[in-house]
Amino acid sequence: MTTMNTSRSQRGIALTIWTCLASVLLPLLCSGQVSERLTPAEIAERAASSVVVLLNIDETGRQASLGSGFIVAPSVIMTNYHVIRGASQVRVKLGEAEAIFAKGVIAYSPQQDVAVIAASTPENIVPLPLADSSLVRVGDHVVSMGAPLGLERTLSDGLVSGIRAFDGVRRFQISAPISHGSSGGPIFNDYGQVIGLAVSIMEKGELLNFAVPTKEAVEALHAVGLMSFSDVLSETLVESRYTDMITVPAGRRVPFTIRVPQQGGTLSGSFAVAGGAGNDVVVSVIGPGQQLVLQPTLAKVTGTLKLHLAGGVYSLIFDNTRSIVSAKSINPNLTLRYYR
Numbered sequence: 001m002t003t004m005n006t007s008r009s010q011r012g013i014a015l016t017i018w019t020c021l022a023s024v025l026l027p028l029l030c031s032g033q034v035s036e037r038l039t040p041a042e043i044a045e046r047a048a049s050s051v052v053v054l055l056n057i058d059e060t061g062r063q064a065s066l067g068s069g070f071i072v073a074p075s076v077i078m079t080n081y082h083v084i085r086g087a088s089q090v091r092v093k094l095g096e097a098e099a100i101f102a103k104g105v106i107a108y109s110p111q112q113d114v115a116v117i118a119a120s121t122p123e124n125i126v127p128l129p130l131a132d133s134s135l136v137r138v139g140d141h142v143v144s145m146g147a148p149l150g151l152e153r154t155l156s157d158g159l160v161s162g163i164r165a166f167d168g169v170r171r172f173q174i175s176a177p178i179s180h181g182s183s184g185g186p187i188f189n190d191y192g193q194v195i196g197l198a199v200s201i202m203e204k205g206e207l208l209n210f211a212v213p214t215k216e217a218v219e220a221l222h223a224v225g226l227m228s229f230s231d232v233l234s235e236t237l238v239e240s241r242y243t244d245m246i247t248v249p250a251g252r253r254v255p256f257t258i259r260v261p262q263q264g265g266t267l268s269g270s271f272a273v274a275g276g277a278g279n280d281v282v283v284s285v286i287g288p289g290q291q292l293v294l295q296p297t298l299a300k301v302t303g304t305l306k307l308h309l310a311g312g313v314y315s316l317i318f319d320n321t322r323s324i325v326s327a328k329s330i331n332p333n334l335t336l337r338y339y340r
Contacts, residue, residue: 059086086233102118142196
């Protein structure tokens, strides 16, 4: 992984832009007041050129996910933090133009799930105005724009269905349809001002969608200069190690519980098997909903694992039912790696 060198002038530009965005929360932060109500069609016409698709490229060079974002100042894009989480690079696609690589991260907040990144966007694109979201009421009409499932600049509308708090984090509940890929896209009021960022959905319900209010988003962010994505990876990496010895009695199966956070992670490493004739056990992994993630595999003396796991609770099962006499000792050296 190569760390990007950032010049002092670039850092200065990033901090100057951030001062414009975060110094004061007026009804509009960096744009003039808009007085007339707009139709969804008019909002789409004015805003479409400022809404982007973001492609998350992981450390292997693979496109791990995609999301949405929007231009809030020249060469500055606001999105959800989870859209860029775990990215070694982010590609920015703006309409029909060829995708470009983002320069780095200006600010981010995992708790509020919001980030601001830098990219060379065309000078003629008008940044989207941010509204004071504390003025939003239940029942207000809203318009959403993003790239659900990669379908760029998809427009939908609905209402603010509720204003909720989840673990102390405020969210707008909206009925405007969004989907995977919409994350980070702007949620507009009827004046074409951004009152929030699409952030999540409840898949078991209908039209239970949520947005990060702009006021909370801006207040949660702190400028970090201009960090490379590799520096953000280093700063947000979490590694949980599993090294405690496990004893598996003869004729028994022993499950070892691994809790993977919602964003998923990678479990990798090795383990040694000792005790009794054969020094072997059968290893398997059961995931959420009793899904078989790793088929039962015979491990003799040593074994290795490398599994990419979605969020949930998993059981790593060591099966010693092949032996009716000898207990086995499992000495793991496993690491669960994820980005907060």
